[in-house]
Amino acid sequence: MAFWSNWFRRGGRDDTVTEAKAPVALAQPAAPRRGFEYGVGPGGxxxxxxxxxxxxxxxxxxxxxxxxxxxxxxxxxxxxxxxxxxxxxxxxxxxxxxxxxxxxxxxxxxxxxxxxxxxxxxxxxxxxxxxxxxxxxxxxxxxxxxxxxxxxxxxxxxxxxxxxxxxxxxxxxxxxxxxxxxxxxxxxxxxxxxxxxxxxxxxxxxxxxxxxxxxxxxQAALLPITTWLFTAATLKEIYRKGNPAQIHADLPRDMSPAEITKWTSQHMVRNVGPRNIGVPITTKGGGKINELQQAKIGEALETLAQKRDEILACYGVPPAEVGVIESGNLGGGTGESQRKSYEVNxxxxxxxxxxxxxxxxxxxxxxxxxxxxxxxKQVDMRDSKVIEEIREKRVTTGLWTLNRARAEIGEPSVPGGDEPVFVVGTRMFLWRDVIAHGQAAIAALLRGTSLEAGEPADEATPVQLVKPEPEPIPDELKPFAGEPGAEEPDDVGTGGEEDQEEPGKAAGKNDDAKKDEEPTEMFGGDRVRLVEFHTRYRARRDAALAELAAA
Incomplete structure (x- = not known):
């Protein structure tokens, strides 16, 4: 009330001392215009x-x-x-x-x-x-x-x-x-x-x-409004008269004009009107009654519906906003899209x-x-459940912060509510930690495999999957691993009848064998000797590995 009390105390005068300021320059100088307005004559x-x-x-x-x-x-x-x-x-x-x-x-x-x-x-x-x-x-x-x-x-x-x-x-x-x-x-x-x-x-x-x-x-909808009014007035008159049939009365030739006028007046009183529905039409002297056509109520109702749609289009109002129920909403979009278009347009x-x-x-x-x-002030007309689900989704996906959602419903902010979060199942993390979370998820997926996640150069560089180099084979195991250029131990392939040549060489069938070539097929005794040779080889290899482990 200080504003008003000071004003009345000064008797309606504004005696406030303010700092002198230069007048604000207008975007365009206030010069008289030269053009004329539509509908304004020479005298204004x-x-x-x-x-x-x-x-x-x-x-x-x-x-x-x-x-x-x-x-x-x-x-x-x-x-x-x-x-x-x-x-x-x-x-x-x-x-x-x-x-x-x-x-x-x-x-x-x-x-x-x-x-x-x-x-x-x-x-x-x-x-x-x-x-x-x-x-x-x-x-x-x-x-x-x-x-x-x-x-x-x-x-x-x-x-x-x-x-x-x-x-x-x-x-x-x-x-x-x-x-x-x-x-x-x-x-x-x-x-x-x-x-x-x-x-x-x-x-x-x-x-x-x-x-x-x-x-x-x-004014733009004046034509459909006028047509609607005439159609509604026609229907009103039809029902005011009880929706009578349109007839042609073929009266006797010898009936005078006065009698014809009298019969017409009697027909309007006896047969026209809601109270006279069902009263038969009577004639005399051989007069005949023929029905011309029935009242076209359906066409009038269709005209009213069409003009109603034209009126709604002129105002830019969807049918649902004025209580018109559209069955199935065919061709009209969803109710929410109509509401949005109604608000925006x-x-x-x-x-x-x-x-x-x-x-x-x-x-x-x-x-x-x-x-x-x-x-x-905007009023949300949507269902409360829909509104709350949308707010919850915005908060859990990080589109809104918690304080933004609380401000939407008029609640004060809370500490820590300015950080956007992301919720996945039962886990929640900050959006600023999304890169670290993604790298940790990749590392968890690679656990137990031969792949490793490389260190990215920066945040914009995607994670590279690196396959580490295998550890070198000890010299003692190179002959057993089939390394090229490794010498076979002395106790392998020497001494007694057990250490004989490979069956293929003894038979003279693999002398010209090359690397990566399919071995020559063997039958009978050669196959038996080959199996025995590999059995002795595996036994000696296991013994050598055991000695290395014990040392």
Whole structure:
């Protein structure tokens, strides 16, 4: 309250001594423009010249009244407008620190006095409406009329109240170049009020030819809305009359016109209407009744459904958002994809237009706030279980830190929660240790094999698998290992009848054998002698190995 108490103590004057500063240079000099706006004549916009075109001389107030009546009469226009307005304002309008990146690793500074004063204005904008109602009405005016007006009540140089203004009764006063000089409100009862440009926040939707006024979705959907209304009115009349059959009455030739008129009146009273369903049609004098065709209720219902889809397309609202259930959702994508498209393509652009005007009028010009802005608080419409599963997956895969997830739900940060982690099964490790963990996993897989993991040159170099060189064979075992150039021990192949030549050589069959050549096939006694030779060889080798081990 210090901000307001000091202001009232000074009698509405701002006597605060501040350091002299040079004026801020604009991005472009504020020079008068030379171009003209669409729909603005040579004399500009005045109270008596607010037409939408010189050729048609259409009165803008009449067009606004037509759009308002179409909005009230067509339930799909009403449903789309309310769905968009309520989706945008569901979370309310809040102040936001500009440097907040949403990571939860920065502490928000203490709000200055002018930010607190802005929040008090948002909490109590006027005695009749709260900020949500005011913004919903503003967005509804944008969707129905293409323009919305908010009155700003100033006390000195500080805005103290916000009010909605009736869009059809507001008349911008501008020169032929479109520069606003004032706003005038003239109601249907003849009441008149004048506003300075800074006392009105004028918000307009996009228009293909620019101009002073925006183009509303209701105006773009006026043709399907009108067709829907006529079809609905036709069905209403059909059912009001009890869905009677369309007949041709072939009355007797001698019946006078007065009697024909009397019979028609009696038929309308006796046979038409919900109370007369099932009453037979009677004639006299040989008159005949022929049915022309039945009422085409099915075609009318198909027309209503088709025009409904056209209306929803003009507003950019998926059918599910206005209560239309699509069986199987054929060709329409999933419900979540439709919701995402609805938020990105329909709600967010309108919210951005509204926020830009509010920030310029209130944050920048009203309270002279820097470093803070306004935003619509987002409300997650998804199932709670889906939301929590997504958050858990983001934390366990390292996409979010724990403190980021806690900041998402409004909880304070915890020590050590700024480190991203990765969870695999029942094991958890820090992402900064992922390289060491990977190398340890490779080493564990190579345990018990003849391969070894080499040391990488740097973190970007992949692990190389190295096969170590075998240890050298001792000299004593080289003859038994078949090393080339090794001399056979003295006790091998000498002495007695046991140490005879190899059977192949004795038979003269392997004298010309070469290395890596298949041995000559042997039969009978040669094969027996070969087996005996290898048996003696293995026995001597085992004995030599035992002696070496004992030594």
């Amino acid at each position: 916009l005045t109270e008596t010249s607010q037409g939408v075109g010189t050729a048609t001389q259409t009165d803008r107030r009449s067009l606004m009244q037509q759009l308002y009546e179409a909005f009230l009469a067509c339930p799909w226009s009403w449903a789309c407008t309310n769905a968009i307005a309520r989706t945008i304002t569901a979370g309310g309008l809040v102040t936001d620190w500009v440097n907040d990146d949403g990571e939860g690793d920065q502490e928000q500074p203490k709000k200055p006095a002018n930010v607190l004063a802005l929040e008090r204005l948002l909490k109590f904008c006027n005695p009749r409406e709260d900020i949500r109602q005011l913004l919903r009405s503003t967005i509804a005016d944008l969707l129905v009329f293409g323009d919305a007006y908010v009155e700003v009540v100033w006390l000195g140089r500080v805005p103290v109240a916000l009010y909605t203004l009736d869009a059809p009764s507001m008349l911008p006063i501008a020169d032929e170049h479109g520069e606003i000089t004032a706003y005038v409100q003239v109601t249907d009862q003849g009441q008149r009020a004048e506003f300075a440009p800074h006392e009105v926040i004028h918000i307009s939707l996009d228009a293909p030819r620019s101009g002073m006024f925006g183009v509303a979705p209701t 329909t709600c967010d652009p309108i919210a951005a237009i509204v926020l830009e005007k509010l920030v310029s009028a209130l944050v920048t010009n009203g309270f002279n706030i820097t470093g803070w802005t306004l935003k619509f």
